[in-house]
Each structure stands twice: as structure tokens, then as C-alpha cells.
Amino acid sequence: MADYGHDLRFGSFLTPQNRSPEAVVDLALLSERAGLDLVTFQDHPYQNAFLDTWTLLSWVAARTERIHLSGNVLNLPLRPPAVLARSVASLDLLSGGRVDLALGAGAFWDAVEAMGGRRLTPGAAVDALSEAIDVIRAIWAADERGGVRVKGDHYTVNGAKRGPAPAHDVPIWLGAYKPRMLRLIGRKGDGWLPSLGYLRPADLSDGNKIIDEAAQTAGRDPREIRRLLNIQGSFQSGDAFLQGPPGQWVETLLPLVLADGVSTFILGSDDPTVIATFGQEVAPALREAVAAERRGAATPTGRVRPAAALARRRDGIDYDAVPPSLAERAVEPGDREYEGLRSTYVWTGRPGLVLRPATAPQVADALAFARSQDVPLAVRSGGHGISGRSTNDGGIVIDLRGMNRVELLDRDRRIVRVGAGARWGEVAQALDPHGLAISSGDHPGVGVGGLATAGGQGFLARGYGLTLDHVVGAEVVLADGRTVRADAGHHPDLFWALRGAGGNMGVVTSLDIEAAEVGDVVFAVFLHDASDTAGFLRAWGRLAADGPRELTAFLSIVRRQGEILAQTYAVWAGGDTDAATAALQPFLEISPVLGQQARLTRYAALMAPTSDVHHGQARMRGRSALLAHLDEPNAATAARLVADGDVTLLQVRSVGGAVNDTPADATAYAHRTQNFSLTALIRESRRAHAEETWAAFGDAALYLSFETHDHAAALTRAFPGPTLERLRRVKAAYDPGNVFRNNFPIPPAGA
Missing domain, CATH: 3.30.43.10 (Uridine Diphospho-n-acetylenolpyruvylglucosamine Reductase, domain 2)
Incomplete structure (x- = not known):
């Protein structure tokens, strides 16, 4: 008996004939609609009656949404492993992690030679496959240092760059029948994929024994290796194997799961009715039958870690x-x-x-x-x-990034429900067809939950306020496991606290936000010589604070090769290009202009979705100060940080206008008199000197999201006295054990 406890999966095995290319694609789409988990295709590159399997996989990946894809099995002798590794990883990234890799050592050697491949003996073919697996896995190991170096008799890679890494942990399944190949699966493979038609009755149990022994010898748990099986059959009555109604299929396949460890059945058929019945009737019934047997036998299930x-x-x-x-x-x-x-x-x-x-x-x-x-x-x-x-x-x-749904609940009231794990680029794209937008920072990769509960100093801030000013409700999981709705009528004290100190109160899973009517905007970028940094800051500050509310400007100052450069991003919230030009023109007169551009565009174009993967950067400290004015003392202090080389970046954001229309006690974000949010990224090596200079800002308030300085005094600069006392009372009510203490910890009242 060998039930390895894997979850059951079901797939189709399609013929990639090219006489009617759309026919095989339609069968792949049917496989997804029928609820199958996997669609696979034969791979015979020498067969001129077939579509190229890799091209077909790419096409089907673009036409489907959920189903996984694989060759069955890919012909390794005609697909160099280093290139194949990058092809698999690329399609996996493009498809959202839906590509699996099944390999064969090679067969039909006359045809392989005819296509330019090398003829190998059976033993050499196994050795070549083993080397290929090493090459593929090394290419995928993008986080490891150095180039890929594999010196083999059949495949040699000498310093190839690593990457890309696939979107998910792509399994490598091997089509195998002979002991030497089975032992290779035990040592290196993630799955065994034979076809039932080529097996004798005892071959499954004998093969499992060989694989398991090889796995244990290699220090692996045999349960790491999935057992897959290509099968054929019909739902018409007959005497052959898998001939009969769906219930008979379930009775026939059940022992293959419980006694032979098969957990993935892949149906070889190009008949739409057979595929649909297999996915819609056989698969759910077999899952239910296996689950019942496993409960009775207390079979261990779930993922097995290598x-x-x-x-x-x-x-x-x-x-x-x-x-x-x-x-x-x-x-x-x-x-x-x-x-x-x-x-x-x-x-x-x-x-x-x-x-x-x-x-x-x-x-x-x-x-x-x-x-x-x-x-x-x-x-x-x-x-x-x-x-x-x-x-x-x-x-x-x-x-929380799996919780990224964006749903327009009420167009008339402009209420949008956004998952806390969504990124603002996704939100902007979803709302653009409706002529709506939510002010949301300056980068599309920022997550909704963090920004919307801490503040939200965005490109539309002066006209529309902070992001959190438009939050009208939230779903929150509390420290004790309860899920509650927080809004003006439900848990109003919690609702108040979430808007400014949300990370201290619970896990916000979704937010209801009032969007703004925003279509076209004017986006301008200016690059200035800021050699006179203090003077530039004063002049820029006056223009940014005194301009029309439709204009929100962000400024970044850096020092490069001895020059001090200032880049302005400015957004005019609307399509009135004449008014925008009049408001923007004065910015061109405050210092020498090194570059300028402006364009009429959609707000969503400024927030194009990004799938950036974060790998961290050089360690640096973020300091934040909310300032009423960029007057002479503040400008001089900021200029000194740049001139002394203390910072890698100095940024100023406009946060006046509509931000300050909200009463200070309406939300836990209580800073409603300042016009600017100043952020500095301080070099770790210059930290002590930078702190001395920063002290000139005195007890200026700070913005939590841009602050890594976490001494006790900083808490009162993030939350003024009355706000902090109220937060402590809310904290005592909803998180008395201070579970959420990682984000500027607020001690519960009475603690």
C-alpha cells in the first residue's frame, strides 16, 4: 500500500495537431471550463503534423486564466536545458505561476537525429537528463551568487547568468519506465509521469519501490515525489479498462490512489464530451471517495517539505x-x-x-x-x-497580497471596496474606465492597506486630501480573531483609530473608499539646477503652497558627482491645460532648468501596475518632518543635509490644501496645519552627523510611513498628546495584549 497523501489533480493530454490549430486550443479552454487542474500536450518536434508544443503552450497560457500547463513530456534532446529553463521561467512569470515541467530523456532517435539532435544510448540519455536537471535548477536559482557552472559529458554551462526565477516552485516530472530512470526520479525529480498503456500490472508498485529507495538513499522523503499517470478510456460500456459510466471510473481509479500512490490523472483524449465528463463528474467524485478513505485510515496529507x-x-x-x-x-x-x-x-x-x-x-x-x-x-x-x-x-x-480585489460598490456615491493587499496601480487601472481615481502616493507598487491606514500623501492630495480622509469603512480582523466592520455606525472608536494608526489596531483586510471624479490630468516633470539649495527650496515652497488646489507638487533633491539636482513631479487634477500651464510656468523661473516636459494623460497612466519583486536595498534610515513652511531655517537645515552628503535623497511633498480641511480630531492622523512633508533617506555611515543636523527641525511632527527612527519621543511626534491618549484607550479595548506592536508601539491604556 502506498498512498502518499497528495492532493488529487486531474488533467487532459491533447494532441497538438496542426490541421485545425484552433481545435486543440478549444480543447484546452474546455479543460479549464470543466474544472481540470492541468492541460498537457505531446511534444514531438520532428512531427510535421503537429504544432510546436512550446509555442502552443505559450498561446494557451495567454488564453486561459487558472489551469496549469505542461508538455507531456518535453523532448529534451531537441530542447537545450539552459534555454528551456529560461523559457519555462518566463512563461511561468507571464502566466502567474501556471507552468509545470515534464521531461523525457528521448526516444525515436532516428527522428531526433533528422532534426539535428544527437543519438544517445539509453544509459547516456539518462545521464544527459540528470545533467539537464542540474542546469535547469541552477538557472532558476536567481538568489544564489555567481554564474551557473555545470560541467557534464552532455551539457556544460560555464558562467551563465542565473535567472529569472519562476513565479512558483516549478516541479520537474520525468517520464520513466526503467530502473535507472526511476532511480533518477528518486534522487532529483519531483514527479513520476508514465502512461498506463505502457505498464504491466505490477509496474506501478515496483516503480514506486525503486523511487522510494533511491529517495531515501539521497536523504529525501519519498512523499516529496508526486505520482502522475496518463490514462485513456471512454464512458461507453465495454470490457476494456476505464470503459463505462463515471461511477465505474471512480471505482477503478480509487485503488490506484490508495494502493499505488497516484495523485494526478491525466486523460489522453481529444473528445470534448469525454474531457468534460472527466472534469465535471469523475474528478469531484473521486476526490470525495479518496477523502473518505483517507479519513478512515488517518492518512497524512498536505505539502511535504524537502x-x-x-x-x-x-x-x-x-x-x-x-x-x-x-x-x-x-x-x-x-x-x-x-x-x-x-x-x-x-x-x-x-x-x-x-x-x-x-x-x-x-x-x-x-x-x-x-x-x-x-x-x-x-x-x-x-x-x-x-x-x-x-x-x-x-x-x-x-x-496580504492575495487579498487584492477591487470592486466598485456604488458608482453614484463613488464607493469602492479595495482589498488591503491590492497595489495602487491595480486600483487606478480598475477605476479608470469609470472616470474615477483615489489619491494614493507616488508609486503604483505601494500596497493599499499600509498607505490607507497611515495617511496617503498622494498626487491629488491638495485637491482631495489624504487617502484615509476618504475611507468610509473597513473590515478588520482583531487580535482575538474576531472580524468586525468599522465605520461611522459600527465600532466608531476603532474606525477613528484605523485612519492614522491602523497598523496598531488589527489587520485591515479591506477598505471602502470614496473615489474622486478624475479623468485626464496634466503631469509635468522639471529638472532644475539646485546649487543654491536653500534658496531653491524657499522659492519652490512658496509656489507649491500658494498655487491652486488642483496642483500638487512633489520634489526630490539628490547630489550627483558634485552637482545638486532637483526634480519636480507636478500633477494638475483636471484636463484644463491652460490653467495648468499658468500654474506650472512659475516653477520654470526659480532656477536654471535642465529639463522639462508636460503632458495631458490619464491618472491611471501615472499609476501603471507593476509586479516588482522586492529584494531590499542598502540599509538606510528614513527621517520625516511635517512642516508648515519651507522658511529660511527649515530650508537651510534641509540644504545642509544635502550639502554635507548625509542623505541619498531629500523629498518634499505638498500636503496642504484639502488635507487641512479635515478637523484634527476627526482621524488619528491629526496633523492638519502643515503644508509640507519632508523625508530624508540618511546614509547609515553618516547617521550621527545627520541626526545632529536634523535636530534643528525641533519637535516637528512626523509621518509614520517614512520614519525608521523609533525612540519613545517619536511616538508623541507621530500622535499629539490628546490623540495618543485616545489611541491608548482604543488600543486597550481592541488589542489589550499589544499583539500589534511592530508599528510604533502604542501602549494600551493602563499598561
Whole structure:
């Protein structure tokens, strides 16, 4: 008996005939509609009656949304492994992680030679496949240092650059029948993919034994290796194997799962009715039957971690206790997806576990598990923040990026429901067809949850206010696991606190936000010589603060090769180009202009979606000050930071106008008199000197998202006295145990 406990998957195995190219594509689309998990295609590059399988896979990937794709099996002798590795990773990235890799050592050697391939003996073909697996995995290991070097008898790679890494942990399945190939699967493969028609009755159990022994010898758990099977049949009555109604198929396939460990059945058929019946009737019934048998036998199920990954686990985390609702998508050190999840935009992290919930109940499960572990906890929406508080070292990160739905609830009231894990580029694109926009920072990769609960100093701020000023409701998972609605009529004290200190109160899973009627905008970029930095700042500040509210300007100052350059991004919220020109023209007169451009565009064009993966940058400190004016003292202090080389970037954002229309006590963000938000990224090597200069700003308020300076006094600069006392009372009511203490910890009242 050999049930390895894998989840059951079902697929189709299609003939890529080229006489009617759309016919095979239609069958692939039918496979997805029928609920199948996988669509595969034969790969015979020497067969002129077939479409090229890799081209077909790419085409079908673009036409489908959910289903995984694979060759069955790809002909390695005619597909060089280094190139194949990049092809697989590229299509996996483009398809959102839906490509699997099945390889064959080669057959039909006359045809392979005719196409320019090398004829190999059976033993040499196995050796070549083993070397190819090493090449492919090394190319995918984008996080490892140095080039790829594999010196083999058949494939040699000498210093090839690594990457790209696939979007998901692409399995390598091998089509195999003979003992030598089966042992290779045990050592290096992720799955065994034979065709039932080529097997004798005992071949499955005998093959499993060989694979399992080889896996154990290599220090692997045999359960790491999925067992797949190509099958054929029909739903007409007959005496042959898999001939009969769906119920008979279930009875026939059930022993293959329970006794022979098969967990993926791939149906070889080009009959639409057979494919549909297999997906819609056989698959769900067999899943139900297997689940019942496994419950009775207490069969271990779920994901099996490779031994190498288990060795990277961190102390203080009970990995075996991760809730079932989260286990499948949980990411640990050593997993292929870990490199793209461990860090934030600025800060490099090394968490022990990343949990990726997709629903509020799953967030509650993640919180309950995290609370039971003796390690730090971080919550991440997009990971773009400067503060670095959405990662950690050795702890747990709850990553919300799977909760990224954008839904227009009410067009007349302009109410939009946005998942906390969405990025603002996705929001802008979703709202643009409706003529709507939400002011949302200056980068499309910023996550909704972090920005909308901390402030939201965006390109439309002077005309429309902060992002949080337009939040009208939120769904929140509290520290005790309850999910509540917070708005003006439900938990109003929590609703007040979420708008400015949301990261301290719970995990916000979605927000209802009032959007603005925004279509075309004027976007201008100016590059100035800012040698007289203090004078430039004073002049720029006057124009930015005194201009019409439709104009919001952001300024970035850097020092490069001895020159001080100032770049202005300015957005006029509307399509009146004459009014925009009149407001922008004075900016061209304050110092020598090195470059300028302006264009009429859509707001969504400024926030084009990005799929950037964060890998951290050089360690740096972020300092923040909210200022009423860029007067002489403030401008001189800022200029000194640049001139002395203390900062890599100095940025000023306009936050007056509509931002200051909201009463200071209406939200936990209480800074409603300032016109500018100043941010400096301080070089770590210059930190002490920069702090001395920064002290000239006195007790200026700060903006949490841009601040990494976390001494106790900073809390009162983030939240004025009355605001902080009220927050402490709310904290005592909703998070008395101070579970959410990673984001400028607010002690509960009475603590």
C-alpha cells in the first residue's frame, strides 16, 4: 500500500495537431471550463503534423486564466536545458505561476537525429537528463551568487547568468519506465509521469519501490515525489479498462490512489464530451471517495517539505502546527518563492515563515497561529514602505497580497471596496474606465492597506486630501480573531483609530473608499539646477503652497558627482491645460532648468501596475518632518543635509490644501496645519552627523510611513498628546495584549 497523501489533480493530454490549430486550443479552454487542474500536450518536434508544443503552450497560457500547463513530456534532446529553463521561467512569470515541467530523456532517435539532435544510448540519455536537471535548477536559482557552472559529458554551462526565477516552485516530472530512470526520479525529480498503456500490472508498485529507495538513499522523503499517470478510456460500456459510466471510473481509479500512490490523472483524449465528463463528474467524485478513505485510515496529507528546506527552519516556530487553511501557500526559508517574499522595498528581511491568507477567516487563522509562537510578527500589504516594519528576522510575516480585489460598490456615491493587499496601480487601472481615481502616493507598487491606514500623501492630495480622509469603512480582523466592520455606525472608536494608526489596531483586510471624479490630468516633470539649495527650496515652497488646489507638487533633491539636482513631479487634477500651464510656468523661473516636459494623460497612466519583486536595498534610515513652511531655517537645515552628503535623497511633498480641511480630531492622523512633508533617506555611515543636523527641525511632527527612527519621543511626534491618549484607550479595548506592536508601539491604556 502506498498512498502518499497528495492532493488529487486531474488533467487532459491533447494532441497538438496542426490541421485545425484552433481545435486543440478549444480543447484546452474546455479543460479549464470543466474544472481540470492541468492541460498537457505531446511534444514531438520532428512531427510535421503537429504544432510546436512550446509555442502552443505559450498561446494557451495567454488564453486561459487558472489551469496549469505542461508538455507531456518535453523532448529534451531537441530542447537545450539552459534555454528551456529560461523559457519555462518566463512563461511561468507571464502566466502567474501556471507552468509545470515534464521531461523525457528521448526516444525515436532516428527522428531526433533528422532534426539535428544527437543519438544517445539509453544509459547516456539518462545521464544527459540528470545533467539537464542540474542546469535547469541552477538557472532558476536567481538568489544564489555567481554564474551557473555545470560541467557534464552532455551539457556544460560555464558562467551563465542565473535567472529569472519562476513565479512558483516549478516541479520537474520525468517520464520513466526503467530502473535507472526511476532511480533518477528518486534522487532529483519531483514527479513520476508514465502512461498506463505502457505498464504491466505490477509496474506501478515496483516503480514506486525503486523511487522510494533511491529517495531515501539521497536523504529525501519519498512523499516529496508526486505520482502522475496518463490514462485513456471512454464512458461507453465495454470490457476494456476505464470503459463505462463515471461511477465505474471512480471505482477503478480509487485503488490506484490508495494502493499505488497516484495523485494526478491525466486523460489522453481529444473528445470534448469525454474531457468534460472527466472534469465535471469523475474528478469531484473521486476526490470525495479518496477523502473518505483517507479519513478512515488517518492518512497524512498536505505539502511535504524537502529535507534541505527543513534544515533552514527557524527556532521558535512550530511549522507542523501551521493551520491547514494556510499550509499550502505558506513559504519557508529554502522554498523557491522565499527570495521574493522575505524582503521589502528598502529593508532586507529573513523571516522564518510567510503566511499568505486570501480571506478574513484565513487572516484570523494566521493571527491565532502567530500569537502562539514566540517570534516577532509583521503584517504586510505591499511591502513598499520605507520603515521596514513589514518584514523581520526569524519571525512570522502575514502577507496580504492575495487579498487584492477591487470592486466598485456604488458608482453614484463613488464607493469602492479595495482589498488591503491590492497595489495602487491595480486600483487606478480598475477605476479608470469609470472616470474615477483615489489619491494614493507616488508609486503604483505601494500596497493599499499600509498607505490607507497611515495617511496617503498622494498626487491629488491638495485637491482631495489624504487617502484615509476618504475611507468610509473597513473590515478588520482583531487580535482575538474576531472580524468586525468599522465605520461611522459600527465600532466608531476603532474606525477613528484605523485612519492614522491602523497598523496598531488589527489587520485591515479591506477598505471602502470614496473615489474622486478624475479623468485626464496634466503631469509635468522639471529638472532644475539646485546649487543654491536653500534658496531653491524657499522659492519652490512658496509656489507649491500658494498655487491652486488642483496642483500638487512633489520634489526630490539628490547630489550627483558634485552637482545638486532637483526634480519636480507636478500633477494638475483636471484636463484644463491652460490653467495648468499658468500654474506650472512659475516653477520654470526659480532656477536654471535642465529639463522639462508636460503632458495631458490619464491618472491611471501615472499609476501603471507593476509586479516588482522586492529584494531590499542598502540599509538606510528614513527621517520625516511635517512642516508648515519651507522658511529660511527649515530650508537651510534641509540644504545642509544635502550639502554635507548625509542623505541619498531629500523629498518634499505638498500636503496642504484639502488635507487641512479635515478637523484634527476627526482621524488619528491629526496633523492638519502643515503644508509640507519632508523625508530624508540618511546614509547609515553618516547617521550621527545627520541626526545632529536634523535636530534643528525641533519637535516637528512626523509621518509614520517614512520614519525608521523609533525612540519613545517619536511616538508623541507621530500622535499629539490628546490623540495618543485616545489611541491608548482604543488600543486597550481592541488589542489589550499589544499583539500589534511592530508599528510604533502604542501602549494600551493602563499598561
